[in-house]
Amino acid sequence: MSELQELVDGVYRDLKSHIGEGKVADYIPELAKVDPKQFGIAVATLDGSFHIAGDADAPFSIQSISKVFTLTLALGMAGDTLWTRVGREPSGTAFNSIVQLEYEKGRPRNPFINAGAIAVADMILAGHQPREAIGEIVHFVRFVSGDDSIAIDHEVAKSETGTGYRNFALANFMRSFGRLNHPVEHVLGVYFHHCALAMSCRQLARAGLYLAAGGRNPVLDSRVVSRERARRINALMLMCGHYDASGDFAYRVGLPGKSGVGGGILAVAPGKASIAVWSPGLNEYGNSLVGTAALELLAQRTGWSVFGT
Amino acid sequence: MSELQELVDGVYRDLKSHIGEGKVADYIPELAKVDPKQFGIAVATLDGSFHIAGDADAPFSIQSISKVFTLTLALGMAGDTLWTRVGREPSGTAFNSIVQLEYEKGRPRNPFINAGAIAVADMILAGHQPREAIGEIVHFVRFVSGDDSIAIDHEVAKSETGTGYRNFALANFMRSFGRLNHPVEHVLGVYFHHCALAMSCRQLARAGLYLAAGGRNPVLDSRVVSRERARRINALMLMCGHYDASGDFAYRVGLPGKSGVGGGILAVAPGKASIAVWSPGLNEYGNSLVGTAALELLAQRTGWSVFGT
Amino acid sequence: MSELQELVDGVYRDLKSHIGEGKVADYIPELAKVDPKQFGIAVATLDGSFHIAGDADAPFSIQSISKVFTLTLALGMAGDTLWTRVGREPSGTAFNSIVQLEYEKGRPRNPFINAGAIAVADMILAGHQPREAIGEIVHFVRFVSGDDSIAIDHEVAKSETGTGYRNFALANFMRSFGRLNHPVEHVLGVYFHHCALAMSCRQLARAGLYLAAGGRNPVLDSRVVSRERARRINALMLMCGHYDASGDFAYRVGLPGKSGVGGGILAVAPGKASIAVWSPGLNEYGNSLVGTAALELLAQRTGWSVFGT
Amino acid sequence: MSELQELVDGVYRDLKSHIGEGKVADYIPELAKVDPKQFGIAVATLDGSFHIAGDADAPFSIQSISKVFTLTLALGMAGDTLWTRVGREPSGTAFNSIVQLEYEKGRPRNPFINAGAIAVADMILAGHQPREAIGEIVHFVRFVSGDDSIAIDHEVAKSETGTGYRNFALANFMRSFGRLNHPVEHVLGVYFHHCALAMSCRQLARAGLYLAAGGRNPVLDSRVVSRERARRINALMLMCGHYDASGDFAYRVGLPGKSGVGGGILAVAPGKASIAVWSPGLNEYGNSLVGTAALELLAQRTGWSVFGT
Structure with missing residues (x-):
């Protein structure tokens, strides 16, 4: 051993x-x-x-760990222009805080607090239907792990959709500042589903x-990012x-x-x-x-x- | 070369x-x-x-870089009890912000923002007169650098003492929460002097x-910390x-x-x-x-x- | 004259x-x-x-002026227990601010900021369908003005429903703290409609x-409140x-x-x-x-x- | 009766x-x-x-009630230019809060919170030594009350001077934004003394x-203000x-x-x-x-x- x-x-x-x-x-x-x-x-x-x-x-619900993968995917799609929409600083506040968003006009501090990950989900939606965007994410996670059996737990996704008021608040708040390009329901649909990856x-x-x-x-002997x-x-x-x-x-x-x-x-x-x-x-x-x-x-x-x- | x-x-x-x-x-x-x-x-x-x-x-004025040395020195004196008085998290705000201090009752987020370094200076003062505490710090910096020529630029220290209103605000604010054990003037005397190291x-x-x-x-072949x-x-x-x-x-x-x-x-x-x-x-x-x-x-x-x- | x-x-x-x-x-x-x-x-x-x-x-859109009437109506329904859900202090912030709500766990400062009026709308919904609650409000405004011709401008209500992201944020945020008893869509339905009174x-x-x-x-020779x-x-x-x-x-x-x-x-x-x-x-x-x-x-x-x- | x-x-x-x-x-x-x-x-x-x-x-220590008299006096001296230095809105925060001051760059919300009254004291100091400014205030309070026996309780003033860290924080903070024209010690000298009126x-x-x-x-049959x-x-x-x-x-x-x-x-x-x-x-x-x-x-x-x- x-x-x-x-x-x-x-x-x-x-x-x-x-x-x-x-x-x-x-x-x-x-x-x-x-x-x-x-x-x-x-x-x-x-x-x-x-x-x-x-x-x-x-298997367990990876929840916010999925934000690492969506960030990677979105950087691959949008490159460093992603940083015009999300910051790179610690927020100094809780994961679901909305205070900083008000002071900074809807721009999340970083891609790992909920607000930031919602902005990232919005970017992944570009040119896609929610279902396709979710598919892209699942595809990407399967690719980096080299395991096609990985899937979303739809019960968990549904559970969050029904009770995720705080995330609905964050997304609507950002939308009010013009920080989301897609309907709140679509963006959160993507967000709740990637959080529900098992x-x-x-x-x-x-x-x-x-x-x-x-x-x-x-x-896997394959390059994912630089x-x-x-x-x-x-x-x-x-x-x-x-x-x-x-x-x-x-x-x-x-x-x-x-x-x-x-x-x-x-x-x-x-x-x-x-x-x-x-x-x-x-x-x-x-x-x-x-x-x-x-x-x-x-x-x-x-x-x-x-x-x- | x-x-x-x-x-x-x-x-x-x-x-x-x-x-x-x-x-x-x-x-x-x-x-x-x-x-x-x-x-x-x-x-x-x-x-x-x-x-x-x-x-x-x-030589230049090292200013806040000195906080690394005072933190090291204070940890040597107080050990991990230091963390009962100062946090270890990014503040998410400017170096001289006072907002977080009000919400968190005078406890600074970390030892590198001004408020935190002021609390550290207060700890170094324990059992010392300000002049002695400043002497300890100079001594320590000379020790870690193996260079006895290092000194404080007293013109800079004096300049800050006369105009450092924001730091006087921070120190008095912490004092109002009982977070400093020594007179504000003493604590800031130490703080302004170690920031003025050249x-x-x-x-x-x-x-x-x-x-x-x-x-x-x-x-120097000498251990400073673990x-x-x-x-x-x-x-x-x-x-x-x-x-x-x-x-x-x-x-x-x-x-x-x-x-x-x-x-x-x-x-x-x-x-x-x-x-x-x-x-x-x-x-x-x-x-x-x-x-x-x-x-x-x-x-x-x-x-x-x-x-x- | x-x-x-x-x-x-x-x-x-x-x-x-x-x-x-x-x-x-x-x-x-x-x-x-x-x-x-x-x-x-x-x-x-x-x-x-x-x-x-x-x-x-x-006629014009009375918007937030309607909050005076919904407050009066809700006080008639709930009495002073209303104040367990909404404060009576100036907020010190903008009408649509969400910051105070986070610090005070979803309880709005007063019934005239948007968050407070949304809480009031939620109270008026007690035991009613949204349509009925809106009917109650219209009925009450007609009563206090003695004028049955007063009506809601449905174009305005629709316009707000489609773009009122900030209010959706406020309502979802309060809901996340358990501060609303009815679905966000119902509460805001009532809110947007009473704001659209012409x-x-x-x-x-x-x-x-x-x-x-x-x-x-x-x-009209009729008592409305004490x-x-x-x-x-x-x-x-x-x-x-x-x-x-x-x-x-x-x-x-x-x-x-x-x-x-x-x-x-x-x-x-x-x-x-x-x-x-x-x-x-x-x-x-x-x-x-x-x-x-x-x-x-x-x-x-x-x-x-x-x-x- | x-x-x-x-x-x-x-x-x-x-x-x-x-x-x-x-x-x-x-x-x-x-x-x-x-x-x-x-x-x-x-x-x-x-x-x-x-x-x-x-x-x-x-007799009792009138403390912040004195702010009504210093505001009246300062308005008499500075007229409505006073409002360039102090606001007229409720602060939505505690009397000694410093948060709002940071967000609004050292301009107090109103003349009745501590920060605002400190700014007013600074205005009364214009062209005066602290002792004279205090004299002016006592004189004014005696005038409006028609009672020359009213005096400052110097024990209370001294007590506050020794422990008023929060006020020292507020004054230094405002000074750091260039919001005070006189030394912090002078301004607070005036402030603590008028608060100590008995x-x-x-x-x-x-x-x-x-x-x-x-x-x-x-x-007294005399006009004080318009x-x-x-x-x-x-x-x-x-x-x-x-x-x-x-x-x-x-x-x-x-x-x-x-x-x-x-x-x-x-x-x-x-x-x-x-x-x-x-x-x-x-x-x-x-x-x-x-x-x-x-x-x-x-x-x-x-x-x-x-x-x-």
């Missing part, structure tokens, strides 16, 4: 007793039903090997490899990937990462590995409690922090 | 025609007198060699080596080192860095080098315009970005 | 040359079509006599008499009737008043008269420019200011 | 059992020492008669008569006199009023009377709990509300 596998097993073992801690997201009814007693880790290294532990093959830790770690490997997925763009997406993940707890994540873990309210986190160790963890219980900031702890231990023990060994 | 020296020379050459661009800080009268047509680069690698260009030996790029690059080298200054603390200070620099342009700096440069309104920037390439650049003209965010450009080119050409080569 | 009629004529004459100044509201397409060169005044005194000038019989100055002045006459409409409630609605109109220009209106005019973006203003001189003015051009705060000037002159010349003769 | 005297007695009697309720201001150490079990009422009618009850002759209810009611009587003090200015000061008191509880005060009491953290309130019934109440215990908004209740009863029973009988 490899050293890294032992290390992954050790992290799993050390946190096992904490499985189930934290609070499962309950504002999306369908997510509230998930069994909190699950915990998976998957580490994909650049040579294409996987090191997993726990529930690494159980993936396992293994699939997610594989999908994130292009960010660890300078823009190429080494397993080296420079991979670096920049990593920078955005580090700065903004955990909303108003991004500083804490950088401090404790030291890796670019993106969390989802379903309890998953995708983290990137540039030049080394793509890591996915999952456990549904959330901490006070809405990030996986056990998942964050796992990444902290893993980064410590591997010395993969981007801030020094 | 080494490859790195050629690279540094190349960056200098490519930006030479831009020297003098930007706007010299004018809110501190003494700084407004500085000749804008200056530009220096100093790169100190872990083996102790220096690669410099331009005005790398001209250093050259070469001295600054040398002083930052401990952050690039896992907490030890390899030139490995973990060095990593964490780097994380804070990346997240918060450029105020509300931190995201942009991470995106473009990809290195932990801390800017000062005097036109200097200290950047850290973990495991590789400590870099100081200086040019007085500032961009719209109050960071050195040519200095930021120099770091961007340097990071590109060295592949030192923490987010991937 | 009565002295008051001469006074009204004088005000009209003195402002005639300014008719057409200001900017017609253009965010509601249907309102943007209105001819700006119109100006009407109607003063209804407690004895039931009317003193009019200019276009006092031309009334002339004469009709409006008549409808406002109950506020000037201690809760009774002296012309004395105390009439006083309180007047207080709210003075404090909050002109959004973030309420202070200026109180300072210049000194009467409780409620403006609408259609260019109308209803003002109340307690114990004396109900006054309606209308001219479509708006000042920088979104209140009728000529209408406000007319009320200022009228208050000066009649000595009706509530703050002293 | 007059009907009004009976009414005043009745109000006193009905509230007697509540004397001592509320919380005495404790952020100014000297005020915290005041015995909470005190309650006075004084009503001065335009004919010069007084109707008092309880501790109406006990007056009884009787003296205060007498001093406020000019606002009730169209600008003239009928007792009719128009008296009206406008009343308008400002109604809109902004109780900070973020101004709406509630207008709703419940319906009279222009200005409260002080010492537990006093000055209210004006235009054309009828000037009223002062005092009881040190404060409600959650920092206004006298029993004093507000007294004014509510008095307004109800006299029918003096400006919003209708």
Whole structure:
């Protein structure tokens, strides 16, 4: 057994007793039903090997982690003109805050807060029907992960559509400033569906490899983005990937990462590995409690922090 | 000549025609007198060699860069209890904003915005007279840089004391919430003096080596902080080192860095080098315009970005 | 001719040359079509006599003035429990601001900002279908004005429904905090329709008499609300009737008043008269420019200011 | 005994059992020492008669009520140019909030929040030494009240000077925007001293008569301000006199009023009377709990509300 596998097993073992801690997201009814007693880790290294532990093959709702993929896709479509519509700064506020939008006239601070991801969804809609845009996203995620079995959980998408008032508020607010080019219902249709993608830790770690490997997925041997763009997406993940707890994540873990309210986190160790963890219980900031702890231990023990060994 | 020296020379050459661009800080009268047509680069690698260009030996007012050293010093004195008084998150607002302080009852978001550094100065004052606290800081900066000639420019300190109304507002505001243990005048006395430290790029690059080298200054062969603390200070620099342009700096440069309104920037390439650049003209965010450009080119050409080569 | 009629004529004459100044509201397409060169005044005194000038019989879209009537109606239905859902303080922000709603968890500051009126519409919906609730409001406005010809301009209502993104944002935002009991579409259906009521100055002045006459409409000889409630609605109109220009209106005019973006203003001189003015051009705060000037002159010349003769 | 005297007695009697309720201001150490079990009422009618009850002759610290007098004085000195430096709108925030100042570049919303009164004090300083400016204010208050015995409580002034960090923050903040023409220490010297004026209810009611009587003090038979200015000061008191509880005060009491953290309130019934109440215990908004209740009863029973009988 490899050293890294032992290390992954050790992290799993050390946190096992904490499985189930934290609070499962309950504002999306369908997510509230998930069994909190699950915990998976998957580490994909650049040579294409996987090191997993726990529930690494159980699919879960990736939620906001999907914003990494839609950002990548939209950058591919729109290039750097994307930044005329969305900023690149931490917001200093919660993921669903609307205050900053009012002060900055409907322009979201970054593509990872909800408002920013809604603007990105609007860009992906350009020239498409909602169904097609959703298809593009699914296609892209299957491509980067090299796995055609990945699909949207329509029950989750439906559940969010029916209760996502805050997102309807954000989208309408941006629309009132002329910041969306498509009907709010279409934009949110795309947004809710890509958030409802179901993936396992293994699939997610594989999908994130292009960010660890300078823009190429080494397993699939295909280029996804340029080296420079991979670096920049990593920078955005580090700065903004955990909303108003991004500083804490950088401090404790030291890796670019993106969390989802379903309890998953995708983290990137540039030049080394793509890591996915999952456990549904959330901490006070809405990030996986056990998942964050796992990444902290893993980064410590591997010395993969981007801030020094 | 080494490859790195050629690279540094190349960056200098490519930006030479831009020297003098930007706007010299004018809110501190003494700084407004500085000749804008200056530009220096100093790169100190872990083996102790220096690669410099331009005005790398001209002393300048390091201003907010000093916050990296006071944070390091205060962490040494108070340990992680420091974080009970200051946060670790990007503020999402300008360096001198007071809004967040009101909403969060006088607790600064991070140690690099003015309010946070004022709280740090208050901690360094514990058990000291202001003069002694200032002495401690000068002593520490001389120690980490191995250079006893480094000193405070008292004209600059005096200039700020007489016009730093915004900082007096911040300190009094925090005091009104019981967030300072010492008289406002004492705390700001310490703050204004450490901001008035005068250093050259070469001295600054040398002083930052401990952050690039896992907490030890390899030139002096002395440990400054633990490995973990060095990593964490780097994380804070990346997240918060450029105020509300931190995201942009991470995106473009990809290195932990801390800017000062005097036109200097200290950047850290973990495991590789400590870099100081200086040019007085500032961009719209109050960071050195040519200095930021120099770091961007340097990071590109060295592949030192923490987010991937 | 009565002295008051001469006074009204004088005000009209003195402002005639300014008719057409200001900017017609253009965010509601249907309102943007209105001819700006119109100006009407109607003063209804407690004895039931009317003193009019200019276009006092031309119907216009009363827009936010309708909030006075829906508040009165909702207070009749819910009593003072209404204040558990809406505050009574000036917001200090624009009529359509969402910032305060986030800080105060979806509870609007007062019933005259858009968010507050949306909450009031939600209360009127209790136990009703939207169509019935709209019917109740029309019925009530006809009752207080003693004029069954008053009706909703359905083109205007439709126009707002199609473009009122900001109101959709506000309503969804409140809904996300559990502050609305009915579907957003229903609540806004009611809101957009009551804002689209078309009334002339004469009709409006008549409808406002109950506020000037201690809760009774002296012309119709029927009680609308208690004395105390009439006083309180007047207080709210003075404090909050002109959004973030309420202070200026109180300072210049000194009467409780409620403006609408259609260019109308209803003002109340307690114990004396109900006054309606209308001219479509708006000042920088979104209140009728000529209408406000007319009320200022009228208050000066009649000595009706509530703050002293 | 007059009907009004009976009414005043009745109000006193009905509230007697509540004397001592509320919380005495404790952020100014000297005020915290005041015995909470005190309650006075004084009503001065335009004919010069007084109707008092309880501790109406006990002097107390008028605190922010003094802002009415400094505004009157400053308007006399600077005329309407005063409004270029201070707004006339409710702030929607607490009396000592600094948030609005940052968004509006150091210009206070109105002259009754602390920041606004500090700007007014700065205007009174024009051409004066602090001692002279304080002398002018004392002189003016003695003049409007016709009572040369009124004086500043220097213990209170000193107490505030030593602990008024929040006011130091506000003043320095405004100074940083170039909004003060004099040194912060001078401006706050004036401010803290006028807030420390000690007056009884009787003296205060007498001093406020000019606002009730169209600008003239009928007792002294001397004009203080023009009719128009008296009206406008009343308008400002109604809109902004109780900070973020101004709406509630207008709703419940319906009279222009200005409260002080010492537990006093000055209210004006235009054309009828000037009223002062005092009881040190404060409600959650920092206004006298029993004093507000007294004014509510008095307004109800006299029918003096400006919003209708």
